[in-house]
Amino acid sequence: MAMLVVKVGGGRGIDYDAVCADLAELHRLARPWLLVHGGSHETNVLSEALGHPPRFVTSASGYESRYTDRATLEIFEMAYCGKVNKGIVERLQRLDVPAIGLAGLDGRLLSGRRKSTVTIVEGGKKKVLRDDHTGKITTVNTELIRVLYDAGYALVVCPPAISDDHVAVNVDGDRAAARIAEAVKADDLVILSNVPGLLRDPDDDKTLIPHIAPDTLNAHFDYAQGRMKKKLMAAREALDGGVGRVVLGDARIAQPIQAALGGRGTVIGHPTDHRA
Amino acid sequence: MAMLVVKVGGGRGIDYDAVCADLAELHRLARPWLLVHGGSHETNVLSEALGHPPRFVTSASGYESRYTDRATLEIFEMAYCGKVNKGIVERLQRLDVPAIGLAGLDGRLLSGRRKSTVTIVEGGKKKVLRDDHTGKITTVNTELIRVLYDAGYALVVCPPAISDDHVAVNVDGDRAAARIAEAVKADDLVILSNVPGLLRDPDDDKTLIPHIAPDTLNAHFDYAQGRMKKKLMAAREALDGGVGRVVLGDARIAQPIQAALGGRGTVIGHPTDHRA
Numbered sequence: 223m224a225m226l227v228v229k230v231g232g233g234r235g236i237d238y239d240a241v242c243a244d245l246a247e248l249h250r251l252a253r254p255w256l257l258v259h260g261g262s263h264e265t266n267v268l269s270e271a272l273g274h275p276p277r278f279v280t281s282a283s284g285y286e287s288r289y290t291d292r293a294t295l296e297i298f299e300m301a302y303c304g305k306v307n308k309g310i311v312e313r314l315q316r317l318d319v320p321a322i323g324l325a326g327l328d329g330r331l332l333s334g335r336r337k338s339t340v341t342i343v344e345g346g347k348k349k350v351l352r353d354d355h356t357g358k359i360t361t362v363n364t365e366l367i368r369v370l371y372d373a374g375y376a377l378v379v380c381p382p383a384i385s386d387d388h389v390a391v392n393v394d395g396d397r398a399a400a401r402i403a404e405a406v407k408a409d410d411l412v413i414l415s416n417v418p419g420l421l422r423d424p425d426d427d428k429t430l431i432p433h434i435a436p437d438t439l440n441a442h443f444d445y446a447q448g449r450m451k452k453k454l455m456a457a458r459e460a461l462d463g464g465v466g467r468v469v470l471g472d473a474r475i476a477q478p479i480q481a482a483l484g485g486r487g488t489v490i491g492h493p494t495d496h497r498a
Numbered sequence: 499m500a501m502l503v504v505k506v507g508g509g510r511g512i513d514y515d516a517v518c519a520d521l522a523e524l525h526r527l528a529r530p531w532l533l534v535h536g537g538s539h540e541t542n543v544l545s546e547a548l549g550h551p552p553r554f555v556t557s558a559s560g561y562e563s564r565y566t567d568r569a570t571l572e573i574f575e576m577a578y579c580g581k582v583n584k585g586i587v588e589r590l591q592r593l594d595v596p597a598i599g600l601a602g603l604d605g606r607l608l609s610g611r612r613k614s615t616v617t618i619v620e621g622g623k624k625k626v627l628r629d630d631h632t633g634k635i636t637t638v639n640t641e642l643i644r645v646l647y648d649a650g651y652a653l654v655v656c657p658p659a660i661s662d663d664h665v666a667v668n669v670d671g672d673r674a675a676a677r678i679a680e681a682v683k684a685d686d687l688v689i690l691s692n693v694p695g696l697l698r699d700p701d702d703d704k705t706l707i708p709h710i711a712p713d714t715l716n717a718h719f720d721y722a723q724g725r726m727k728k729k730l731m732a733a734r735e736a737l738d739g740g741v742g743r744v745v746l747g748d749a750r751i752a753q754p755i756q757a758a759l760g761g762r763g764t765v766i767g768h769p770t771d772h773r774a
């Protein structure tokens with residue numbers, strides 16, 4: 223059976239216990255999966271506590287991202303690879319899942335180009351920021367995934383990735399999950415966050431868009447704000463890469479993954495690709 | 499060729515660049531190794547910054563350790579698994595070593611018993627502390643080491659381990675390295691820290707003890723203070739477990755590992771076991 227790739231966000235209010243319980247159940251059902259997780263809320267809390275507050279910038283093309291200087295990268299690693307990753311691995315072990323936590327830089331699991339400068343828009347003006355440690359994944363080490371999967375392990379993956387010139391780089395978690403889903407030929411990609419899916423009105427859960435046909439996806443970018451834009455971009459990249467369907471699901475409910483596989487949330491894909 | 503296990507401490511003044519350069523050279527020479535690292539200094543700095551200062555306690559049997567409540571465990575994971583582990587992996591990648599960083603809890607690499615209470619001596623009085631997240635390794639997952647080693651990767655390992663009842667536990671890094679060395683049937687265990695080796699007088703580097711025969715090791719515990727006691731205990735456990743020799747070397751010099759393998763530091767083992 224093809225692999226399921228699950229991305230769970232790192233925003234405030236994410237219930238990792240429910241996500242892990244659901245993953246453990248899928249493991250018992252012999253459905254193979256790979257989890258990609260975020261850690262933005264923990265990174266923000268840690269950044270504030272260490273006196274190096276987070277700085278979010280909006281690129282010229284309208285995407286929001288975390289400006290990642292070297293100090294921020296190290297804080298990011300502490301939150302993502304330390305607290306969040308090991309916390310998830312511990313929860314899964316407790317549920318009898320043989321989990322292994324890896325950052326994208328481990329074994330060059332996720333590698334690509336570094337973008338050391340970012341052009342941002344601030345107060346209506348364009349501005350170039352240097353010393354950024356961000357990047358874009360071009361290569362997924364599927365051989366490493368295969369080796370560990372064949373040995374019976376379940377992978378829990380997070381940024382940073384490693385650049386082609388060997389620097390740890392912050393990469394977008396949703397797009398990382400999309401690249402992994404493409405590389406392992408996943409049939410489903412489930413992207414969970416602390417919203418119910420794509421909403422026509424972000425303040426009204428009742429305006430959830432339950433289904434998007436791939437050829438109408440681009441027209442839906444107008445509804446997406448902030449982080450949701452990157453989720454749609456990730457969905458588009460995954461579908462373009464051959465993934466059967468992408469579901470934007472709610473991480474805050476019970477059995478969030480199985481609910482998403484059952485169609486709860488925003489399902490992006492062809493109706494014939496619904497293979498839950 | 500049998501594996502070399504290297505432990506590098508996490509004290510102030512450790513030169514990870516020199517350690518990684520040396521490991522990279524050994525990798526080029528096709529000498530397989532596994533690195534275990536500490537992170538005590540970074541953990542102390544982070545603990546202070548987060549307003550949860552470290553607490554070191556002395557057990558009734560005279561060994562010093564970090565009291566690890568849940569908050570400390572999470573800080574510990576951020577420093578060890580986040581900043582230090584990923585920093586070392588990044589350095590090694592830059593030197594073309596296909597490094598993978600793992601905590602002991604990943605894939606149950608290192609597992610054993612949790613000790614949730616610790617009897618300490620404070621102000622001359624015995625006292626029991628509860629809610630401790632520390633443990634003792636009883637099992638090393640050599641199969642996981644073998645799978646990754648066979649696939650061409652080099653492992654960078656740190657605590658915490660996972661307890662038999664699935665809780666992340668702080669374990670002593672030197673003793674973890676000894677257990678790994680025993681489990682993988684290493685011929686050499688090199689333990690590097692920010693001292694030249696075992697000194698008769700800890701304030702005088704010229705009193706270095708260059709060689710200790712295994713059957714006289716116990717008599718040398720009198721010279722060991724603080725952290726050095728655990729290094730001698732780790733050495734004893736490794737030798738009892740079949741490791742050929744243990745070298746206590748200086749992490750602050752150039753080529754610290756090759757220097758230790760060449761006999762610089764305190765060599766503990768039979769003269770016939772010197773196979774550098």
